[in-house]
Amino acid sequence: MKVALVYDRLNKLGGAEQVLLAFHKLFPQADWYTSVWDPARTPFTRNWRVHSSWLSHVPLLRTHHEWFPFLMPFIFEAYDFSSYDLVISIGSAECKGIITDPSTFHLHYCLTPTRYLYSHASEYLTNPLYRFVGRYLRAWDQVAATRPDLMLAISTQVKKRIKKYYNREAAILFPPVDTQKFTSINSSLTSSILHLPSSYFLVVSRLVPYKRIDTLVRVFNQLPKDNLVIVGIGSELRKLRTLAHSNIHFAGLVDDQTLVRYYQHCQAYLQANEEDFGLSMVEAGLAGRPVIAYGVGGACDIVVPGVTGLLIPGNDVQSFISAVDKFRSLSFDSGACRKNALSFAREIWQAKLKQVLKPYVQATTI
Known part of the structure; x- marks a missing residue:
């Protein structure tokens, strides 16, 4: 069976990396198709069989594809998939628009309907030119x-968006999580060896505005006896450092081993924004740690209230202060946190995906 995998663009690291790695592991001989590929910025793809468009050879377009969204439909419609038995598109933008033969089964694994066209259009399409291009792209x-024969959604929230914006039904297949790194790394390093406070709350995130890390900084500015550790970098780093008091610590980028230990030693993991899924919340659970999350989106699929963490109704400063105060009076079983998180393991995802494909694809290799 000949398989092709299609992703919107492979020109920067992002939250979908584990999803792509899981698909590559399941279909190691598959061809990958994308609009823009930059192997220097996505080193995990260097040995993949990647087909990219002419955009990859133009430096400005390779690094600033978002300036030219009107080109993407033409790019993906130009690819020829007539020789493939199975094509799986993975993304949130244009990759689902590929054209396949009737004999080729096309599955779309939807990370979310395109944010800037639908759920967050008012934030992105802010001037007349953007709105004009947006109308064309939305049509x-x-x-x-x-065009896909079947759609899968990564969460309940994404399933609802698919129904609302596309009027299509979609089964839910939660994204795969690599649980192996949490079993192969021990917790022998203490927080003092890691140069961390003896007790702290944790957030792992890109430091960009929509992640609302500034809200958490303001929360802990008002909780001087509690510590917050922030793992990640991004455009907001300088602003956040200026805003933060001395009980807030910026760890920057860390390797997987260090990150696991950060999870293992924290009091709880914090999630302030709405996520389509929320990989870091699952990783915290794998480390046996509870989550305090804004109770919308993917958090509702991941956190079991009162068992593996707290879901709170608001994501303003006072809501999180109240949640941290409530958290102090509760206890959470690390075993329950791990058990819940293991339900998102890559092996379970792989088995469920095979079951989805079985009625449509005749092959012994899946």
């Missing part, structure tokens, strides 16, 4: 959404 996207 094309409506056609593109009819």
Whole structure:
């Protein structure tokens, strides 16, 4: 069976990395198709069989694809998939708009309907030119959404968006999580050896505005006896450092081993923004740690209230201060946190994906 995997763009690291690695592990001989590929910025793809468009050879387009969204429909419609038995598109933008033969089964694994066209259009399409281009892209996207033979959603929230914006039904297949690194790394390093406070709350995130890390900084500015450790970098780093008091610590980027230990030693993991899924919340659970999260989106699929953490109704400063105060009076079983998180293991994802494909694809290799 000949398989192709399609992703919107492979030009920077992002939250979908584990999803792509899981698909590559399941289909190691598959060809990958994308609009833009930059192997220097996505080193895990260096040995993949990647087909990219001419955009990859133009430095400005390779690094600033978002300036030219109107090109993407033409890029993906130009690819020829006539020789493939199975094509799986993975993404949130244009990759679902590929054109396949009737004999080729096309599965779309939807990370979310395109944010800047639908759920967050008012934030992105802020001037007349953007709105003009947005109308064209939205019309094309409506056609593109009819092309996959089957859609899967990564969360309950994404399933609802698919129904709302595309009027299509989609089963839910939660993203795969690599549980192996949490079993192969021990917790022998103490927080003092890691140069961390003896007790702290944790957030792991890109430091960009929509992640609302500034809210958590303001929370802990008002909780001087509690510590917050922030793992990650991004455009907001300088602003956040200026805003933060001395009980807030910035760890920057860390390797996997260090990150696991950060999870293992924290009091709880904090999630302030709405996520389509929320990989870091699962990783905290794998380390046996509870989560305090804004109770919308993927958090509702991951956190079992009162068992593996707290879901709170707001994501303002006072809501999180109240949640931290409530957390102090509760206890959470680390075993229950781990058990819940293990339900998102990559092996379970792989088995469920095979079951989804079985009625449509005749092959012994899946």
